[in-house]
Amino acid sequence: MEISLSRQQQKPKQRECLSPRRPWRWQRLIPALTLILFLTGWEMVVRIGDYPAFILPSPLDVGRKLISVSLDGTLWRHMGVTLVEVLAGLSLGTVVATIFGYALSRSAVIDRAISPYLVASQAIPVVAIAPLLVIWFGPGLFSKILISALIVFFPILINTSAGVRGVSPDLRDLMRSLHATRWQTFAKLEVPAAAPVLLAGLKVGATLSVIGAVVGEFAGARAGLGVMINIADGQYDTARMFVGVLALVVMALTLYGIVNWLEKHLLAWRAPENGGSRL
Amino acid sequence: MTTTDTIAALTAENISHTFDADTNPLPVLRDISIHLPQDSFTCLVGPSGCGKSTLLRILSGLLTPQSGTVTLCGEPVTNPDRNIGYVFQQANLMPWRTVIDNIALPLELSGVDREERESAACDLIALVGLEGFETAYPAELSGGMAQRVAIARALIHHPDVLLLDEPFGALDALTRDLLAEELLRIWQARSSTVFMVTHSISEAVLLADTVLVMSPRPGQIEKTFTVDLPRPRHLRMIHYPEAGRLVRAIRSAIRI
Ligand SMILES: Nc1ncnc2c1ncn2[C@@H]1O[C@H](COP(=O)(O)OP(=O)(O)O)[C@@H](O)[C@H]1O
Ligand SMILES: [Mg+2]
Numbered sequence: 001m002e003i004s005l006s007r008q009q010q011k012p013k014q015r016e017c018l019s020p021r022r023p024w025r026w027q028r029l030i031p032a033l034t035l036i037l038f039l040t041g042w043e044m045v046v047r048i049g050d051y052p053a054f055i056l057p058s059p060l061d062v063g064r065k066l067i068s069v070s071l072d073g074t075l076w077r078h079m080g081v082t083l084v085e086v087l088a089g090l091s092l093g094t095v096v097a098t099i100f101g102y103a104l105s106r107s108a109v110i111d112r113a114i115s116p117y118l119v120a121s122q123a124i125p126v127v128a129i130a131p132l133l134v135i136w137f138g139p140g141l142f143s144k145i146l147i148s149a150l151i152v153f154f155p156i157l158i159n160t161s162a163g164v165r166g167v168s169p170d171l172r173d174l175m176r177s178l179h180a181t182r183w184q185t186f187a188k189l190e191v192p193a194a195a196p197v198l199l200a201g202l203k204v205g206a207t208l209s210v211i212g213a214v215v216g217e218f219a220g221a222r223a224g225l226g227v228m229i230n231i232a233d234g235q236y237d238t239a240r241m242f243v244g245v246l247a248l249v250v251m252a253l254t255l256y257g258i259v260n261w262l263e264k265h266l267l268a269w270r271a272p273e274n275g276g277s278r279l
Numbered sequence: 280m281t282t283t284d285t286i287a288a289l290t291a292e293n294i295s296h297t298f299d300a301d302t303n304p305l306p307v308l309r310d311i312s313i314h315l316p317q318d319s320f321t322c323l324v325g326p327s328g329c330g331k332s333t334l335l336r337i338l339s340g341l342l343t344p345q346s347g348t349v350t351l352c353g354e355p356v357t358n359p360d361r362n363i364g365y366v367f368q369q370a371n372l373m374p375w376r377t378v379i380d381n382i383a384l385p386l387e388l389s390g391v392d393r394e395e396r397e398s399a400a401c402d403l404i405a406l407v408g409l410e411g412f413e414t415a416y417p418a419e420l421s422g423g424m425a426q427r428v429a430i431a432r433a434l435i436h437h438p439d440v441l442l443l444d445e446p447f448g449a450l451d452a453l454t455r456d457l458l459a460e461e462l463l464r465i466w467q468a469r470s471s472t473v474f475m476v477t478h479s480i481s482e483a484v485l486l487a488d489t490v491l492v493m494s495p496r497p498g499q500i501e502k503t504f505t506v507d508l509p510r511p512r513h514l515r516m517i518h519y520p521e522a523g524r525l526v527r528a529i530r531s532a533i534r535i
Contacts, residue, residue, distance in 0.1 A: 173336075173341055174371055178388050178389075179388065179389070184388055188373075188388070189373070195375075269416040
């Protein structure tokens with residue numbers, strides 16, 4: 001019998017062959033080089049054009065400002081407030097959106113009842129209702145959390161619903177043929193099957209939540225990076241505005257990085273071909 | 280092997296089924312009766328779209344027929360039954376579970392503790408020849424290996440009846456032959472009643488005691504062939520003259 005021969009043909013491909021080749025060390029420095037080039041160009045533009053610092057501060061001005069606002073604690077105070085708003089907003093938005101998204105995808109009645117209004121509500125620009133929410137809920141943390149949650153809500157809702165709808169009908173049949181309870185089907189099939197799409201939505205949500213918090217702070221707040229940027233604007237302290245923006249970028253990127261890391265570890269089972277992109 | 284006098288493991292009586300009976304009726308099965316004797320191997324062949332998968336879903340209890348009854352060892356089957364194992368055409372594995380966790384899934388769902396279910400899964404991994412792949416994910420497996428995992432998963436409950444829906448349909452010819460032979464070995468080792476849909480007539484002749492031929496939709500059992508090749512069977516038996524005669528007879532019985 002050919003069994004032994006065919007077994008050999010079925011040996012697994014070596015894992016090393018599947019993963020993309022590690023880039024050379026100098027190739028990993030390329031992003032840093034891009035940054036240095038960019039900063040040098042910027043510094044030269046400022047020097048040659050001789051722009052005043054309130055129009056375009058040089059990278060060195062921004063660096064000096066960054067040091068001074070970190071040392072006197074201003075940056076940390078504002079950043080802390082925004083961070084709380086972002087984390088709370090993202091969590092609230094995610095929890096509510098996944099519950100709604102799941103309900104929509106599992107019940108045709110709920111889908112009919114609320115989907116048209118959810119879609120219509122997306123036509124309302126969050127920027128436009130932010131001042132209203134500040135009037136209703138005050139200039140404290142809560143209105144910012146709400147705005148951030150609202151902006152996060154829709155993409156995560158859509159992704160949750162798409163993920164749950166995408167669960168293979170054959171796997172549903174399998175669970176049914178094995179007498180899985182409603183809870184087992186949820187925990188052992190729907191959650192892991194929808195996880196890739198859900199995490200993709202969470203990535204989008206992570207960056208949106210920062211935008212939501214700042215929009216809320218612009219509409220009225222006592223503290224936060226948005227407030228810091230606003231005050232600096234009033235004082236023609238453009239370098240400080242740059243520091244504020246930089247802090248927001250760092251915050252959004254960190255959140256994105258955390259979700260990315262989660263994705264990599266939770267979805268380690270995916271075929272390696274899916275993991276090649278740098279975005 | 281004559282099986283008329285042995286007790287039936289699975290019986291279907293006068294099964295008829297129509298999809299979307301109210302709006303746009305599609306009659307798929309008409310008055311089908313099947314008796315699967317204990318420990319027999321039966322194959323079902325028929326043109327595609329004639330209702331083979333639908334019949335299998337009815338036999339497994341996943342689908343309730345519009346009329347007719349299915350009984351397993353004398354008990355009516357109305358819901359999916361753990362004593363019936365089901366193998367889908369695609370391996371239908373959970374890509375986020377390792378081989379061993381996929382195989383152990385049925386036990387996990389019925390609350391068997393980890394140690395016990397892993398030892399049961401290990402036995403089956405040995406039975407289907409997948410030693411060394413316990414912690415591999417489905418994405419790392421070939422089609423044939425994935426289907427071995429699916430068969431192992433269907434066997435872990437020690438089902439009385441194993442239903443297979445074109446289990447080797449998506450595989451290349453060599454892997455197909457190999458797995459067919461493995462299935463025979465597994466069937467002999469585990470002694471259960473097997474009912475398998477296949478589109479390969481020679482595979483049906485090689486494996487089965489009885490080959491049923493289904494008509495185009497609405498499907499009926501048109502002819503029943505008894506395979507008298509000796510057991511244990513081997514791939515080369517397909518070259519026996521009586522096997523060739525049977526293959527030709529079955530082929531001409533299938534109307535397309
Ligand atoms: N859930 C369903 N609803 C409506 N029609 C179906 C459904 N499942 C199968 N059919 C139809 O029933 C017929 C038989 O399908 P199937 O049993 O899968 O055939 P086979 O497995 O023999 O190829 C096909 O025409 C198919 O389109
Ligand atoms: Mg089919």
